[in-house]
Amino acid sequence: DAGVIQSPRHEVTEMGQEVTLRCKPISGHNSLFWYRQTMMRGLELLIYFNNNVPIDDSGMPEDRFSAKMPNASFSTLKIQPSEPRDSAVYFCASSDFSSYNEQFFGPGTRLTVL
C-alpha cells in the first residue's frame, strides 16, 4: 500500500485566493482526519469523517474552511479566501475507526499564504 497520499506537497498562494488540499486515505480505512500544525498552536484536529460522513468539525477555524469526502478514497480541504494566518502544514490521516487504532499520516501539505 502507498500509504496516505496528499497533494500538493507545497502550495504558495496570495491572500484572498482559494486553496484546495487533497487526500487519498489508505484503502480499507473508514476514518479520515484533517490536522493543522503550526509552531504556535501545535497539532490541531480540524475535522474528521467516518464512512465519508463528517462527525466532528468543531476544530474548523471559521467558515472560510470547508471539507468534503465524496467517496471512501478521496477528501478535500478548502480554504476560501485564504489569509496569511492560514500558513501551516496540513496533514491528512486515516485509520480503521472500529478499534481506536493508530492513525496513519500523510506527508503533509505545506501552505504559505503571502
Added chain:
Amino acid sequence: SQQGEEDPQALSIQEGENATMNCSYKTSINNLQWYRQNSGRGLVHLILIRSNEREKHSGRLRVTLDTSKKSSSLLITASRAADTASYFCATVDSSYKLIFGSGTRLLVRP
C-alpha cells in the same frame, strides 16, 4: 485545548544513553498513543497503550501508563542518532479523536 502535555519540551542526549519523555493529560481516556515526527515529515505511530494496561514494550521502546496520575512515559533505550525527532503523546477518549500534546524535541548526539 490540548489534552496531553509533554515534558521536557526539549532533550539532548549522547548516543547510547536512554531518553525518557513524560506526558500528562486531563480527562479519562480509552488509550494513549505515542508518535514520532521527523523534521518536515508526517507523524509515525510508535506504540499504543490501553487504559487497562500499565506497561508495554516494543523493541527499544517502553511505555508506562498511570491512569491515577493521568500520566505516561516513553523510554527509548540505547538511543541512536536516527532517533532524533519530535515525539508526541496523543490521547483517545470515547469520541475517537486523537488529541495531541505539544511534543518533546529529542536530539541524539553522535
